[in-house]
Amino acid sequence: MLKILDKEFVPYISAEDIQSRIKEMGAKISTSYKGTKPLLISVLNGSFIFTADLIRTIDTPIEVTFIRVASYEALKTTGKVREILGLTENVFGRDILILEDIVDTGTTLQHLSEAFQDLGTKSIKVATLLHKPDAQEKASKPDFVGFEIPNKFVIGFGLDYEGMGRELKEIYQLA
């Protein structure tokens, strides 16, 4: 049992299971992108640990960059508007692989995919360590998924609760 602020968490996915699943994902990604030199775009903050471990299991040439997604409430009718921050690479005509820590409702991914399409990318795929299928409403299913998990809040391995818990080697679930 782990207490962070007002919440209690229990161990959910071990460090060993995370690492062996990431290796399998890396092998699949390597096969899919052989000879194409994709640009891997890691969505900060949560994805930084997944990204660091995943790219070291990939054995075909790739490039890696990092972005943030800003979200803010726009007009009530359009809901949340998100914008890509920090993208300096030219993505026109490139094969893009978006790296996410977790896909929950899919809102983030849907907006990112649309934004990249507008920039003239050749292809856009998504790799996520965690996927909450119950909660997903908007985007289509990610192309590479580490673990399908129930719709319960998780922390660790880059994921936070109120900014804490990112450093944990394993993933914990709300008790």
Ligand code: IMP
């Ligand atoms: P989406 O746009 O609803 O798919 O939300 C994705 C973002 O919400 C992730 O990148 C996380 O930052 C955050 N998030 C969703 N579920 C969790 C969770 O269980 N733990 C920590 N962060 C989460």
